[in-house]
Amino acid sequence: MDETALILEAQHGDLDSFNTLVLTYQDIVFNTALRIMGDEESAADATQEAFLSAFRAIKSYRGGSFKAWLLRTVTNACYDELRRQKRRPSVPLEPETDDGEEMETPRWLADPSMSPEEAAEADELEHAIQHCLEALPVEFRAVVVLTDLQGMDYKEVAASVRVPLGTIKSRLARARLRLRECLQGFWELLPATFRLEEEILRT
């Protein structure tokens, strides 16, 4: 059965058809949530919540990219989840100095509890990127995740996060600049093989 037919069935309340769509899209939705939320548990919660609201609101889907529609739902679920977490105290996203000021330098990324060897053993690339993503304000993070990780176009992203197109452009540029700055601080910590790959990528 093709996607359009499945969506139509789901719109008539058929849960089996909807679940077929869930199985098709759950990896994409989970990954989006994971990159926005930062940890698997919250990402799984947001994913489940997103599919639940998607089923409830599926009648409001009026064609277009179903993936984009789902990603809008998961972005909202992530925002809700983050708001919930904010109500409960958690670890701040921005690193702070001893006098409580926000650190500007990305040097904080060099986790003092981790030796370079240990850092190398971890999944460096993913760790570094996730770390830097989490250092971004959530609005920036969502935009960069939807655009660069999920390959959505600006219009779709604008619809997903409900901000004007111009804001998407500026958030994306700012996010990429900050990520670049953050990842540069990480550069030396990355294994040589990775740096080598990057050199190849650079050329």
Added chain:
Amino acid sequence: MTQTPSFRDVEKLSAYLDGQLKPSEIARLESRLKTDPELASILKDLRQTRGLLRRLPQRRAPRNFTLTPKMVGQKPPLPRTYPAFRFATVLATLLLFFTFATNFMAPLARTAAPYPYGRGGGGGGEPETMMEAAPEEPALEMPAMEEPAAPETPEPLSTPAEPSAEDSTGVEPTVEASEKSGVQEAPSGDTFAQQIPDEVPDRSPAPLISAPVQITLASIAILSALVAFALRYVAIRKWRAKAK
């Protein structure tokens, strides 16, 4: 001529990477890029960052996120008779409650009248009318109000046919229950009983709703509830089996 790239330039470069610029903008930017190494360097950085992000490995979902009917609040299709049985249960229970309430209210109405009561037994004056009267409470109130009006004419019924109006302790009245009610009512009844010990020996309030009616109602309530439960149980099991 080169100029220090502004944030607006960075925005343009970022959009350029994503192919989001108009052809005229692209031409202008590309000509600037040729002459401005700083701008070109920013573009390289942005491209690299973008490339890195795209290389981020895609994780597999840790579990399936399929929805269950319970999660979306879907209910199994229940048989059409189910609401009827459920309604019957509720109605019978309500009626049963009314019978208790009515029987309980009757002696209270009598206390206003200056004649003794309090002993168990006796009564059972108009049990045959109860069947029809049961659902209509106002009709039931009538005899209760009338009786105190003629207290001087004791009814000649002396056989303790039915237990008196008890408190709502149980469906089936027992000897114990009537004794208990006797004890409870003793303080008010005793003084009168001593004053007129033999005049009206078996004067006691007739239960307005007889025990058989109550038992019938209780049976209906319990039976229809059981049938409704069984219907629901079978429907859910069938539905779950189908879902799997």
